[in-house]
Amino acid sequence: MIPRQIIIAFRHHKLLFGLTGLLLAINIAVFLRIREEQITTIPRLHQTYEAKRKASLLQRPDTPALRMEQTREDLLRFAGSLPDGLTVPDVMQEVLELLDGNGLPRVNMSFTPESANFPNLMRYTTSFSVSGEYPRLKTFLAALQNSKTLFCIEGLSLANQTGDSGPVTLQLKLALYLRSGPDKEMKG
Structure with a gap:
């Protein structure tokens, strides 16, 4: 008896069920499209970040003598700030x-x-x-x-x-x- 009532309800509300199904299909399609974009974008962003980070590291010389000089300057600045x-x-x-x-x-x-x-x-x-x-x-x-x-x-x-x-x-x-x-x- 219940399946018969469902069939009758479906016949009376064909438009509602059709629109709901259409919206569900559109939602799934949009989700898959956005997900595909993100999957391809994330590795590209990682590569861009790594390239910029490596470029900034190459621009500054990182020698022990330079680090010692920077430390010395920091200590002098700290000592100069003491009352x-x-x-x-x-x-x-x-x-x-x-x-x-x-x-x-x-x-x-x-x-x-x-x-x-x-x-x-x-x-x-x-x-x-x-x-x-x-x-x-x-x-x-x-x-x-x-x-x-x-x-x-x-x-x-x-x-x-x-x-x-x-x-x-x-x-x-x-x-x-x-x-x-x-x-x-x-x-x-």
Whole structure:
């Protein structure tokens, strides 16, 4: 009985079924055409990209001497951007003021000097933990990042002390580069 009803419905709606079939056939044809275009276009785009990349690599000489010279220039530019007359106690005071300014407790810190492997530069590192509310810690980190002193944040971790809410502990490792000799040798 059901097949007979389907046949009767098909006879009454021939136009609807015909248009639906036609639209389906057109949709399949368009899909196959676009897919065929994409299949041929993608390898061509890859070849174009590789050709441009190789051309740009060939244009710049990539010798070890040139890389060393570029590194030297980068280091000189970095050293030139370091503030004059800054000392470790000044930096410690700045970090403590940033902590105070954000309502965080003062911490004990000591900077350890290390060689920076570049003339007239010293590298100092310190690690410390501070606990407080997350928004205050976030504001402290933003202030540290926006400081005129060039701090390098080498390590950062946040740990929640009591589940999903409450105080958060920030573990921070900072590195700092300071001038250690006469400026004339550094501008070199």
